[in-house]
Amino acid sequence: MDRDRALRRRHRRERQAVLFGGLVAGLAVAALGGIAVFTGAVGSPFSRGFSTAEPDPESSVAAAPCPPEGTLPVAYGSVQVNVLNGTSRAGLATETSTALTERGFVVLGTGNSPTSVSGTARISFGAAGIGAAYTLAAQLDGPVLVLDAREDATVDLAVGADYLNLLDPAAVVLDPAAPLTGSANCIALSDAVPAPAPVAATEPAA
Structure with a gap:
């Protein structure tokens, strides 16, 4: 029985390690993506369709x-x-x-x-x-x-x-x-x- 409890604890620790590792990896990818967008290396997926061109002061006067x-x-x-x-x-x-x-x-x-x-x-x-x-x-x-x-x-x-x-x-x-x-x-x-x-x-x- 002690052996079974030890196996269960080891499996739990392994699952926790996998989940924690995946979370860290996901955060790292998100951070790298944010840096790329901020520096302009990658275009923002939300920028298209919402941006407005700067108005031309002369265009309003014929x-x-x-x-x-x-x-x-x-x-x-x-x-x-x-x-x-x-x-x-x-x-x-x-x-x-x-x-x-x-x-x-x-x-x-x-x-x-x-x-x-x-x-x-x-x-x-x-x-x-x-x-x-x-x-x-x-x-x-x-x-x-x-x-x-x-x-x-x-x-x-x-x-x-x-x-x-x-x-x-x-x-x-x-x-x-x-x-x-x-x-x-x-x-x-x-x-x-x-x-x-x-x-x-x-x-x-x-």
């Missing part, structure tokens, strides 16, 4: 149309502008409209932009207002131009977070007799896809 060949600057008094505040800075639309009026532009009204505006400014216009839009853009430092589906020649100027003021008149490069030059990466007007026509601002200028 390319602006170039002025058609021979398009001349528009006289300031013939440029009709709606000035919108695209920031949380109070009074910016009113301040900008005053500066434009003093320069000779016709301000139709002021209001708050329905969306915030990054950068200096966003100028929105229809195909009929492309000359007016580029004339207005020459007064600002690096505005974004956006074609929309409006049918008239009015222009919306939404000032943004980086806006300080209009350029000094001496720095505005416009020759009434020289055709307007398109913005960087502009495309033919016939290839441009217009955004929806704007909705009139109903809020007072901020």
